[in-house]
Amino acid sequence: xxxxxxxxxxxxxxxxxxxxxxxxxxxxxxxxxxxxxxxxxxxxxxxxxxxxxxxxxxxxxxxxxxxxxxxxxxxxxxxx
Numbered sequence: 001x002x003x004x005x006x007x008x009x010x011x012x013x014x015x016x017x018x019x020x021x022x023x024x025x026x027x028x029x030x031x032x033x034x035x036x037x038x039x040x041x042x043x044x045x046x047x048x049x050x051x052x053x054x055x056x057x058x059x060x061x062x063x064x065x066x067x068x069x070x071x072x073x074x075x076x077x078x079x080x
Contacts, residue, residue: 001037001065001077003057004045014052028052037065039072048077055079 008029017026031050036043046065050056057063057079067075 001035001046001063003033003059003061003063004036005034006056006059007032012052016053031056033057035063035065035077037067037075039067042072044073044075046075046077 008031010029012030013024014028014030015026016028020026030052032047033050033056034045034047036045038044064078065075066078067073
């Protein structure tokens, strides 16, 4: 699959420092990525939540998609 969208969840702030000098000092945000993959001739899109502080894949990068042949809409997205 190919990463088509990366969005920050600005409303969910995770503080990494016990004492901050300003509002965003030491703050990290989780992300939501959208991955597009094709099974046969049909395209599917799946969103995945990436935890705060975890590496985020780049836009248009490839992701490994594991899906059920009977229900290709049900899938699991993993980094390569």
